[in-house]
Amino acid sequence: xxxxxxxxxxxxxxxxEKIAVATQWQLMWWRFRKHKLAMLGSLVLIAFYLSVIxxxxxxxxxxNESDAQRGxxxxxxxxxxxxxEFKPYVHPLKGTRxxxxxxxxxxxxxETKVPVKLFGQGFSYKFLGVIPTDRxxxxxxxxxxxxTLFLLGTDVQGRDLWSRLVYGTQTSLTxxxxxxxxxLLLGVTLGGMSGYFGGIWDTVIxxxxxxxxxLPTIPLWMGxxxxxxxxxxxxxxxxxxxxxxxxxxxxxxxxxxxxxxxxLRQEDFxxxxxxxxxxxxxxxxxxxxxxxxxxIIAATTLALPAMIISETSLSFLGLGLRPPAISWGVLLQxxxxxxxxxxxxxxxxxxLPVIVAVLAFNFMGDGLRDAADPYG
Amino acid sequence: xxxxxxxxxxxxxxxxxAITILSFLIIQLxxxxxxxxxxxxxxxxxxxITEGEKQALREQYxxxxxxxxxxxxxxxxxxxxxxxxxxxxxxxVMDVIGDRLMLTIVISLAAIVFTWALALPIGIYSAVKRxxxxxxxxxxxxxxxxxxxxxxxxxxxxxxxxxxxxxNVGGLFSADYAEAPWSMERVxxxxxxxxxxxxxxxxxxxxxxxxxxxxxxxxxLRKPYVxxxxxxxxxxxxxxxxxxxxxxxxxxxxxxxxxxxxVVSGSIIVSMVLSLPTVGPLLLKSLVxxxxxxAGTIVLLLGVLTVIxxxxxxxxxxxxxxxxxxxxx
Numbered sequence: 001x002x003x004x005x006x007x008x009x010x011x012x013x014x015x016x017e018k019i020a021v022a023t024q025w026q027l028m029w030w031r032f033r034k035h036k037l038a039m040l041g042s043l044v045l046i047a048f049y050l051s052v053i054x055x056x057x058x059x060x061x062x063x064n065e066s067d068a069q070r071g072x073x074x075x076x077x078x079x080x081x082x083x084x085e086f087k088p089y090v091h092p093l094k095g096t097r098x099x100x101x102x103x104x105x106x107x108x109x110x111e112t113k114v115p116v117k118l119f120g121q122g123f124s125y126k127f128l129g130v131i132p133t134d135r136x137x138x139x140x141x142x143x144x145x146x147x148t149l150f151l152l153g154t155d156v157q158g159r160d161l162w163s164r165l166v167y168g169t170q171t172s173l174t175x176x177x178x179x180x181x182x183x184l185l186l187g188v189t190l191g192g193m194s195g196y197f198g199g200i201w202d203t204v205i206x207x208x209x210x211x212x213x214x215l216p217t218i219p220l221w222m223g224x225x226x227x228x229x230x231x232x233x234x235x236x237x238x239x240x241x242x243x244x245x246x247x248x249x250x251x252x253x254x255x256x257x258x259x260x261x262x263x264l265r266q267e268d269f270x271x272x273x274x275x276x277x278x279x280x281x282x283x284x285x286x287x288x289x290x291x292x293x294x295x296i297i298a299a300t301t302l303a304l305p306a307m308i309i310s311e312t313s314l315s316f317l318g319l320g321l322r323p324p325a326i327s328w329g330v331l332l333q334x335x336x337x338x339x340x341x342x343x344x345x346x347x348x349x350x351x352l353p354v355i356v357a358v359l360a361f362n363f364m365g366d367g368l369r370d371a372a373d374p375y376g
Numbered sequence: 377x378x379x380x381x382x383x384x385x386x387x388x389x390x391x392x393x394a395i396t397i398l399s400f401l402i403i404q405l406x407x408x409x410x411x412x413x414x415x416x417x418x419x420x421x422x423x424x425i426t427e428g429e430k431q432a433l434r435e436q437y438x439x440x441x442x443x444x445x446x447x448x449x450x451x452x453x454x455x456x457x458x459x460x461x462x463x464x465x466x467x468x469v470m471d472v473i474g475d476r477l478m479l480t481i482v483i484s485l486a487a488i489v490f491t492w493a494l495a496l497p498i499g500i501y502s503a504v505k506r507x508x509x510x511x512x513x514x515x516x517x518x519x520x521x522x523x524x525x526x527x528x529x530x531x532x533x534x535x536x537x538x539x540x541x542x543x544n545v546g547g548l549f550s551a552d553y554a555e556a557p558w559s560m561e562r563v564x565x566x567x568x569x570x571x572x573x574x575x576x577x578x579x580x581x582x583x584x585x586x587x588x589x590x591x592x593x594x595x596x597l598r599k600p601y602v603x604x605x606x607x608x609x610x611x612x613x614x615x616x617x618x619x620x621x622x623x624x625x626x627x628x629x630x631x632x633x634x635x636x637x638x639v640v641s642g643s644i645i646v647s648m649v650l651s652l653p654t655v656g657p658l659l660l661k662s663l664v665x666x667x668x669x670x671a672g673t674i675v676l677l678l679g680v681l682t683v684i685x686x687x688x689x690x691x692x693x694x695x696x697x698x699x700x701x702x703x704x705x
Contacts, residue, residue, distance in 0.1 A: 211391045213634065214686050216641040219659060219675045220398060226663035226671070227405035309525045313645050316527060317660055335531055336649070338546070342539045351528050358523040 028294060031371040038367020041360040048357055052170045056125035059163035060138050060145040064324050069095055070158030072344050073106050076150040078116055089113040090140070092148050114148050115141045153346040155334050161349065164326055169353055171327040175242055176308040182246035183307070184300055187253025194254065195261025196284065202258075209251045217248050218313065225319045234325045241320050245310045249303060256299040260292040294372035302365035305358040312354055328354050380694060388687045395679035396454075400447050403672035411439060414463050454676075460669035464662070469673045473655060477677060479548060479566075480654040483647075484639045486570045487577035491635065495582045496628075499589025500621060503597065514586060521583035526642040530576045530649035545572050546650040554653075573650055577642050581635050585628065592627055596620035626697045632689035637682050644678075 019027065032038060051058055073093060080088045091108035098105050120139025127133050140148050152161040194205040224244050228237055264270060273283050308328075314320030315329025316336075323330060331350040335341050341348060411433050415425045434440055437460075438449040453460070459469040502511045524532075537545035547554075553565045596602070597620055605615045647656030655674045662670035 207387065207390065210387060211394050214391055214637055214683055215395065215398075216637045216644070216678050216682050218641040218644045219678050220402075222644070222659060222663055223399075223402035223671060223675050224405070226666075227402070305523070313525060313527060317645060317648065319660070319663065332528070332531070338534050338538050338544070341531070341535050345535065345539070348531060348535060351524075351531065354525070354528065355520075355523050358525075359519065362519065362523060 024294075028371040032367050035367035035370060037363040038370075041363030041367070044356060044360040045364060048169065048173060048353075048360070051166065052173050053128060055166050055170045057127065057135065058137050059160075059166045060122050060136050060149060061160035061163040062123075062146065063159060063164040063167045063326055065146065066157035066159050068158055070147070070150075070154050071104060071156050073150045073154045073158075074344070075153040075161075075346050076108075078151070079113075082113070088116040088118070090116055090149060092143070093150070114143050116149065117141055152349055153344070155347065156340070161331075161346065164331060165350060165353065168326045168328050168331050168350065171238075171321065171325060172308055172311060172329070172354075173357065175238065175245075175311050175321075175327070176304050178239075178242045179246040179249065179307040179311070180300055180304050182242065183250040183253055183303060184296070186246065186250035188257050188296065190250070191254030191257030192261060192284070195258035196265070205254070205258075209254060212248060212251050215248075217310075220248065221245070221310065221314055222317065222319050225314055234321070237321060238325065241311060241314065245307055245314075249307055249310070252303055253296070253299050256295060257292070260295055261288065264288050264291060294368070298365055298368035298372045301361055301368055304365075305361045308354070308357060308361075377694065381691065384687060384690045388683050391683045392680050395676060395683070396451060397447070399672045399676035399679070400450060402675055403450075403668040404443075404446075406666045406668060411437075414461065459673045462662070462667055462670040464665045464667045464670070469670050472670060473658065473674065473677075476653055476655045476658055477681075479652070480640070480643055480647075480656070480678070481681065482566070483548075483570070483573050483577065483643050483652065483654060484636070486574040487581070487639050487643070488632065488635060490571075490574040490578040491581045491585055494578075495585030495589055498582075499586045500593060500616070502586060502590045503593035503624075504616060506594065518583035518586050521579040524579070526577055526580060527645045527649050529579060530646050533572065533576055534649065546652070548573070548652050573643075573646060573652055576650065577639055577646050580642075581639060585631065585635075588631060589624060589628055592624035593620055596624050626693065629689065629693045629696055632692075633686040636685045636689070640678055640682050 022030070076090055076093070078088050078090055080086065082089060090113075091110055092112055092114055093106040094109055095104055095106050097103070117139045118137060119135055120141065121134045122136040122139045122145050124132065124134040136145070138149060138151070139145055146160065150160060150162075152165065154160055155164070190205050190208075194202045221244060225241060228240050232240070270283060270287060273287050278287070311320055311327060312329035312332070315327050316332045317329075318333060321327050321330055328350050332348075335347045335350075411430050414433070415430060419425065436449075437453075438446045441449075450460075457470070461467070462469045462472040465472050498514055502514050505511055534544075534546055537543050548569045549556075549562070549565050550569070553562045556562055597616075599620075602615060602620055605619065606612075610618070643652075643654060644656035644659060646652070647654040648660060651657070655678065659671060659674045662668075662674070
């Protein structure tokens with residue numbers, strides 16, 4: 001009997017030993033890895049943020065250059081194979097006016113083929129702001145990409161939707177990141193004070209949180225953003241919106257931090273540190289913060305989608321970022337008119353990245369929350 | 377119990393006070409005072425306004441005095457039911473708002489009723505039949521529902537309705553009743569138009585509620601008293617409905633407090649997309665035109681109504697949950 005048990009037992013002990021000596025972060029990583037959706041969400045987000053740093057590489061047209069001659073072109077299909085060979089090309093479009101409806105219609109010129117080149121040459125830019133190059137993911141040979149290639153079509157003013165979407169993604173994803181960073185600062189400071197000092201601090205901060213949570217936020221945001229002066233530059237509006245969004249979004253983070261502080265205060269190791277004569281600052285930053293930083297990361301990830309949706313909503317209403325700034329919300333403004341949308345449904349495409357990004361953040365946040373407490 | 381009630385009411389009053397300050401801030405934010413804006417609008421309309429009238433208005437609102445005096449005067453006027461003039465419209469603010477405020481409430485309540493009606497059975501089903509195919513389907517749909525902001529769902533619904541059914545699914549009244557005075561027919565017309573906005577507004581909340589209900593009920597189902605009930609031969613429906621569901625329901629009610637601000641907030645922007653005659657489009661218009669008394673009043677009224685709604689849900693919770701009624705004494 002014993003002989004049978006030992007070979008079964010040994011691998012478990014080895015695994016147990018591995019777990020016993022693993023660091024907290026290793027354990028969290030193992031736990032996180034098991035959450036398939038969270039892994040998927042993380043990969044999607046990595047792709048998103050890679051596209052954020054390489055917008056000029058992904059875009060092939062100037063997102064703000066309008067031309068009425070190219071208005072409302074439908075998404076154009078790339079023909080990937082030419083006579084069985086991998087040689088992507090597109091047919092150039094010719095714009096004419098329909099004699100009956102006076103609408104602009106675009107007819108592909110089936111005779112000519114414009115070769116599309118991956119990693120080809122287009123307008124020059126500086127990759128990451130330093131390396132000068134003119135390589136783009138999509139480029140056309142022998143023609144200007146801006147006038148021949150329309151992957152996702154164009155808007156009313158003839159601006160290329162693909163390129164605009166790429167730049168819009170950059171704005172929307174970074175504004176979410178900055179707002180959440182500000183919220184985090186507010187949340188950790190106020191939540192930490194609330195949880196660590198307790199007493200009157202706790203009461204006042206908790207009441208403020210309760211009040212903020214019981215207010216309908218969109219009308220408030222609208223009121224505040226509408227007051228931003230009209231002559232502010234794109235950058236000024238960008239930062240003002242970031243601040244306004246984070247001013248109301250910090251409450252959930254503060255709640256999490258406070259809860260952690262309250263429960264950790266009772267822990268033996270905090271007591272031990274106190275008895276050993278550690279200073280308050282050392283106890284907080286050396287002993288308490290490392291043990292709940294994983295929870296904060298999870299809560300932050302879960303707070304991000306709300307920030308992104310807030311910016312998108314405000315910009316959609318015309319109260320957030322204003323053109324020439326481009327964000328998902330600004331792009332969706334074009335979809336407000338239902339008649340226009342019925343004729344050119346591709347204007348609704350910016351909805352997709354919003355949904356995908358929000359889902360990805362939620363999945364990743366869920367996985368992080370489960371992994372945050374690897375001993376549980 | 378009394379202490380709990382008093383605390384809740386005091387907090388509500390505090391919140392309302394905070395809302396008045398925020399609304400006042402919103403009115404004050406744009407440069408210049410409103411009398412100038414008013415005078416400009418009036419002279420643009422050809423009527424003009426004399427210096428004396430300007431002076432009288434400034435005195436009425438205390439515009440030449442420090443900020444806190446202005447705030448107090450404004451509060452005083454509001455107490456008398458005078459919310460000021462909607463400058464762009466040249467009519468008192470309350471006239472312009474009319475039944476839009478009521479329609480906002482109707483839509484928000486419809487959304488919450490929809491949320492409940494859907495989340496309760498689905499939540500119970502998902503918990504009882506955990507890891508069944510339908511449970512996975514609901515979880516998946518719930519995730520998608522959470523990820524799509526209301527206004528985008530509205531856009532998609534409008535697009536699908538328009539291009540595939542050739543119908544405009546927006547609005548709250550058909551053309552015949554849009555401007556008609558209130559009558560039974562008009563109310564019926566309103567009820568017929570309610571489902572679309574209620575669904576669009578309620579989906580995200582429903583997804584959240586299903587998750588809450590499911591996890592609450594799962595916690596309850598593990599408890600020994602459920603096994604006892606089963607051992608004593610109660611029917612499965614009775615075992616589940618009689619005790620665990622009722623216990624799991626409590627946190628459900630308390631979340632109305634969080635749901636309400638969320639729904640009201642969402643109704644503003646969804647109204648823009650579905651062109652609903654609520655205060656939403658009016659608020660946007662007034663903010664763009666810097667018609668600040670109108671904008672401030674809308675923010676104020678929305679906030680106050682939300683707080684009152686939350687207070688009612690808290691008191692309801694106290695009535696349902698004996699732990700609050702009896703426990704915290």
